[in-house]
Amino acid sequence: MSSHDLYNRIYDIVRLIPSGRVTTYGTIAACIGMRSSARMVGWALNALAGTSSLADIPAHRVVNRNGMLSGRMFFDTPFLMREMLEAEGIEFDGDAVRLDKHMWVPEIPE
Protein backbone atom coordinates (compact mmCIF):
# COMPACT_ATOMS: atom_id res chain seq x y z
CA MET A 1 0.00 0.00 0.00
CA SER A 2 1.65 3.18 -1.06
CA SER A 3 0.56 6.69 -0.38
CA HIS A 4 -0.40 6.77 -4.01
CA ASP A 5 -3.24 4.37 -3.24
CA LEU A 6 -4.30 6.68 -0.48
CA TYR A 7 -4.68 9.49 -2.98
CA ASN A 8 -6.69 7.24 -5.25
CA ARG A 9 -8.98 6.38 -2.39
CA ILE A 10 -9.61 10.05 -1.84
CA TYR A 11 -10.26 10.57 -5.52
CA ASP A 12 -12.66 7.63 -5.60
CA ILE A 13 -14.79 9.26 -2.95
CA VAL A 14 -14.71 12.69 -4.55
CA ARG A 15 -15.85 11.07 -7.80
CA LEU A 16 -18.96 9.81 -6.02
CA ILE A 17 -20.15 13.23 -4.92
CA PRO A 18 -23.42 13.80 -6.80
CA SER A 19 -24.02 16.95 -8.77
CA GLY A 20 -25.67 19.56 -6.62
CA ARG A 21 -24.12 18.25 -3.43
CA VAL A 22 -20.94 18.99 -1.49
CA THR A 23 -18.93 17.31 1.24
CA THR A 24 -16.07 18.32 3.49
CA TYR A 25 -12.40 17.46 3.82
CA GLY A 26 -12.88 15.98 7.27
CA THR A 27 -15.75 13.76 6.12
CA ILE A 28 -13.68 12.32 3.31
CA ALA A 29 -10.73 11.81 5.63
CA ALA A 30 -12.93 9.95 8.08
CA CYS A 31 -14.19 7.72 5.27
CA ILE A 32 -10.74 6.49 4.40
CA GLY A 33 -9.83 5.98 8.02
CA MET A 34 -7.79 9.14 8.51
CA ARG A 35 -10.22 10.80 10.82
CA SER A 36 -7.89 13.54 11.94
CA SER A 37 -5.90 14.01 8.79
CA ALA A 38 -8.18 16.20 6.77
CA ARG A 39 -5.05 18.00 5.60
CA MET A 40 -4.09 15.03 3.47
CA VAL A 41 -7.34 15.40 1.56
CA GLY A 42 -6.40 18.96 0.76
CA TRP A 43 -2.99 17.80 -0.38
CA ALA A 44 -4.49 15.14 -2.60
CA LEU A 45 -6.75 17.67 -4.25
CA ASN A 46 -3.87 20.11 -4.51
CA ALA A 47 -2.13 17.54 -6.67
CA LEU A 48 -5.00 17.84 -9.14
CA ALA A 49 -4.77 21.61 -9.49
CA GLY A 50 -4.21 22.57 -13.09
CA THR A 51 -4.51 19.01 -14.38
CA SER A 52 -7.08 17.47 -16.69
CA SER A 53 -8.13 15.13 -13.89
CA LEU A 54 -10.47 17.82 -12.68
CA ALA A 55 -12.78 16.88 -15.52
CA ASP A 56 -13.15 13.48 -13.91
CA ILE A 57 -12.91 14.44 -10.26
CA PRO A 58 -15.32 17.13 -9.03
CA ALA A 59 -12.92 18.74 -6.59
CA HIS A 60 -15.07 21.84 -6.60
CA ARG A 61 -17.64 19.92 -4.53
CA VAL A 62 -15.25 19.65 -1.60
CA VAL A 63 -15.37 22.50 0.91
CA ASN A 64 -14.19 23.00 4.45
CA ARG A 65 -16.17 22.47 7.63
CA ASN A 66 -17.64 25.96 7.44
CA GLY A 67 -18.81 25.53 3.87
CA MET A 68 -16.21 27.95 2.62
CA LEU A 69 -14.43 27.45 -0.68
CA SER A 70 -10.91 27.11 0.63
CA GLY A 71 -9.65 25.81 -2.68
CA ARG A 72 -11.03 28.44 -5.02
CA MET A 73 -7.54 29.87 -5.57
CA PHE A 74 -6.40 26.58 -7.05
CA PHE A 75 -8.82 26.70 -9.94
CA ASP A 76 -8.18 28.54 -13.17
CA THR A 77 -9.84 31.59 -11.72
CA PRO A 78 -10.96 32.30 -8.15
CA PHE A 79 -14.56 32.51 -9.35
CA LEU A 80 -14.66 29.21 -11.19
CA MET A 81 -15.27 27.03 -8.16
CA ARG A 82 -18.30 29.02 -7.07
CA GLU A 83 -19.65 29.31 -10.58
CA MET A 84 -19.48 25.56 -11.05
CA LEU A 85 -21.31 24.97 -7.80
CA GLU A 86 -24.00 27.52 -8.58
CA ALA A 87 -24.42 25.96 -12.01
CA GLU A 88 -25.32 22.73 -10.20
CA GLY A 89 -27.93 24.47 -8.09
CA ILE A 90 -25.90 24.91 -4.94
CA GLU A 91 -26.99 27.83 -2.80
CA PHE A 92 -24.69 30.08 -0.83
CA ASP A 93 -24.98 31.96 2.39
CA GLY A 94 -22.56 34.79 1.83
CA ASP A 95 -19.26 33.17 0.89
CA ALA A 96 -20.14 29.78 2.32
CA VAL A 97 -22.09 26.88 0.84
CA ARG A 98 -25.35 26.05 2.60
CA LEU A 99 -24.19 22.79 4.08
CA ASP A 100 -27.55 22.34 5.79
CA LYS A 101 -29.14 21.94 2.37
CA HIS A 102 -26.41 20.38 0.24
CA MET A 103 -24.16 18.41 2.58
CA TRP A 104 -23.51 14.89 1.31
CA VAL A 105 -21.94 12.07 3.29
CA PRO A 106 -20.19 9.25 1.44
CA GLU A 107 -21.57 5.77 2.06
CA ILE A 108 -18.26 4.02 2.03
CA PRO A 109 -17.87 2.03 5.20
CA GLU A 110 -14.35 0.87 5.84
Place this chain on the structure above:
DNA sequence: TGTATGACCAGTC
Protein backbone atom coordinates in the same frame (compact mmCIF):
# COMPACT_ATOMS: atom_id res chain seq x y z
C1' DT B 1 18.33 14.25 8.05
C1' DG B 2 15.58 18.00 10.11
C1' DT B 3 12.56 21.77 9.73
C1' DA B 4 8.68 24.12 7.79
C1' DT B 5 4.31 24.17 5.67
C1' DG B 6 -0.35 22.92 3.89
C1' DA B 7 -7.54 23.37 -0.47
C1' DC B 8 -8.08 21.03 7.78
C1' DC B 9 -10.37 20.17 12.43
C1' DA B 10 -11.38 20.14 17.32
C1' DG B 11 -10.26 21.52 21.64
C1' DT B 12 -8.79 25.17 24.88
C1' DC B 13 -7.93 29.91 26.76
Place this chain on the structure above:
DNA sequence: CGACTGGCCATAC
Protein backbone atom coordinates in the same frame (compact mmCIF):
# COMPACT_ATOMS: atom_id res chain seq x y z
C1' DC C 1 -16.73 34.63 21.07
C1' DG C 2 -12.18 35.46 18.73
C1' DA C 3 -7.46 33.81 19.05
C1' DC C 4 -4.33 30.30 19.82
C1' DT C 5 -2.51 25.44 19.99
C1' DG C 6 -1.77 20.71 18.93
C1' DG C 7 -2.35 16.98 15.90
C1' DC C 8 -2.42 14.69 11.67
C1' DC C 9 0.78 12.84 7.58
C1' DA C 10 2.99 13.75 3.19
C1' DT C 11 5.93 16.87 0.48
C1' DA C 12 9.45 20.58 -0.32
C1' DC C 13 13.84 22.64 0.61
